[in-house]
Amino acid sequence: MTDLLQDIDEFGPEKIVCVADSRTGMRGVLVIDNTARGTGKGGTRMSPSVTVTEIARLARVMTWKWAAVDLFHGGAKAGINADPSSPDKERIVRAFARKLADQIPASYVAGLDMGMSERDAAIIQDELGDRGTAVGVPEELGGVPYDQLGVTGHGVAESVEAALAHRGRGVQGARIAFQGFGAVGSAAARRLHARGAHVVALSTMDGSVHDPDGLDVPGWLEARSELGDACVATAPASHQLSPGSELLVDCDVLVPAASQDVIDDRTARHIKAPVVVEGANLPTTPSAREILAGRDVVVVPDFIANAGGVIAAGFAMDARYSAFRPEAATILDTVTEKSRSNTTLVLERSRTDGVLPHEAALSLARERVRTAMGLRGRLRAPASAAARYPEPVRPDR
Ligand SMILES: NC(=O)C1=CN([C@@H]2O[C@H](COP(=O)(O)OP(=O)(O)OC[C@H]3O[C@@H](n4cnc5c(N)ncnc54)[C@H](OP(=O)(O)O)[C@@H]3O)[C@@H](O)[C@H]2O)C=CC1
Numbered sequence: 001m002t003d004l005l006q007d008i009d010e011f012g013p014e015k016i017v018c019v020a021d022s023r024t025g026m027r028g029v030l031v032i033d034n035t036a037r038g039t040g041k042g043g044t045r046m047s048p049s050v051t052v053t054e055i056a057r058l059a060r061v062m063t064w065k066w067a068a069v070d071l072f073h074g075g076a077k078a079g080i081n082a083d084p085s086s087p088d089k090e091r092i093v094r095a096f097a098r099k100l101a102d103q104i105p106a107s108y109v110a111g112l113d114m115g116m117s118e119r120d121a122a123i124i125q126d127e128l129g130d131r132g133t134a135v136g137v138p139e140e141l142g143g144v145p146y147d148q149l150g151v152t153g154h155g156v157a158e159s160v161e162a163a164l165a166h167r168g169r170g171v172q173g174a175r176i177a178f179q180g181f182g183a184v185g186s187a188a189a190r191r192l193h194a195r196g197a198h199v200v201a202l203s204t205m206d207g208s209v210h211d212p213d214g215l216d217v218p219g220w221l222e223a224r225s226e227l228g229d230a231c232v233a234t235a236p237a238s239h240q241l242s243p244g245s246e247l248l249v250d251c252d253v254l255v256p257a258a259s260q261d262v263i264d265d266r267t268a269r270h271i272k273a274p275v276v277v278e279g280a281n282l283p284t285t286p287s288a289r290e291i292l293a294g295r296d297v298v299v300v301p302d303f304i305a306n307a308g309g310v311i312a313a314g315f316a317m318d319a320r321y322s323a324f325r326p327e328a329a330t331i332l333d334t335v336t337e338k339s340r341s342n343t344t345l346v347l348e349r350s351r352t353d354g355v356l357p358h359e360a361a362l363s364l365a366r367e368r369v370r371t372a373m374g375l376r377g378r379l380r381a382p383a384s385a386a387a388r389y390p391e392p393v394r395p396d397r
């Protein structure tokens with residue numbers, strides 16, 4: 001806990017709530033990072049290795065993500081330390097929702113992240129009743145099932161296209177490698193394949209598949225829906241790679257779409273792709289980013305490339321108060337527009353200002369958050385934007 005306290009900076013976290021339930025063995029955490037631009041909002045992750053620090057780092061990414069797309073929610077993230085394939089998943093998810101609601105009534109809206117599905121969001125909604133809710137619930141409950149719709153992956157694919165365009169080439173025939181074939185990775189692979197790219201590698205925790213001539217993406221999508229992520233084990237031995245090798249294959253764009261910190265210094269020295277588009281949150285360590293930049297590898301930051309989830313969550317947050325469900329096409333069009341324009345903006349700023357894309361993206365997002373904090377009187381030094389809203393001049397009496 002000492003470390004975490006030392007990690008608190010002027011942006012947050014504002015609140016960390018840990019919950020546990022001895023009957024189910026559930027252990028969970030919610031981190032609300034920064035609410036200057038609105039309610040703290042972010043998905044809920046389930047993994048047996050989740051830590052408080054991991055969730056705090058992810059919550060900070062959410063602060064930047066909402067600000068970068070200029071939508072008015074703040075950063076938050078929740079985590080449940082459990083195996084998502086546990087037969088007790090429903091009991092664990094219910095215990096998490098109940099315990100959290102006891103601690104902070106109605107102040108967290110759950111959502112989807114690794115290891116959680118629309119079905120789990122529905123369970124949270126059921127458990128909370130009028131004490132809180134979740135987004136990402138099935139359509140049949142009036143929700144926006146953004147993982148099933150592949151919204152985040154759609155945006156990642158758009159970001160890949162914009163990054164390729166920035167390098168002066170089209171998506172047709174581009175070779176793309178993926179780590180992670182879950183909600184984000186599979187949807188991005190489907191879209192890029194449909195746009196004429198060759199998906200040359202994909203992976204799950206169970207293994208990696210590689211074909212330099214391009215994999216049969218529709219076939220792998222079907223295998224995934226039948227066999228789950230274990231589908232990769234059915235590939236011929238000649239197409240299987242050792243874990244992590246999918247990050248190092250020869251390709252035009254690498255899309256890490258699984259876990260954090262998978263691109264460390266050692267991996268960064270061997271990546272062959274000239275472009276990395278971060279589908280996952282926090283896949284590249286800060287020092288690896290520097291190494292990649294030194295090797296002229298362009299990295300599109302997570303909170304620029306994978307903002308489709310927050311855009312869908314933004315629509316879903318509004319839909320909580322409406323009997324009307326937003327059209328999927330409206331959500332996807334918004335994601336297309338924001339993902340492309342932000343990717344292009346950040347890569348251009350990076351080039352003209354001579355800074356890493358991450359730094360260019362961060363300065364855009366940080367400025368918006370700082371302005372909101374200043375206007376709310378949360379900064380030690382007054383923010384310059386406050387000058388636009390002067391105190392009323394009162395006539396002398
Ligand atoms: N869902 C969303 O809307 C959003 C998700 N993200 C981020 O995208 C990433 C993926 O999330 P999502 O697709 O929802 O998660 P899912 O749980 O749907 O899928 C995760 C995928 O990654 C695989 N995986 C996990 N660890 C590894 C590893 N070390 N090597 C290879 N494959 C691995 C999983 O395999 P297996 O199933 O075998 O474990 C699975 O295929 C996360 O970083 C998440 O925070 C970001 C924005 C929004």
Ligand SMILES: O=C(O)CCC(=O)C(=O)O
Nearest residue numbers: 042043111112309310313
């Ligand atoms: O806020 C959500 O519910 C989904 C988006 C998310 O968690 C993310 O972008 O990482």
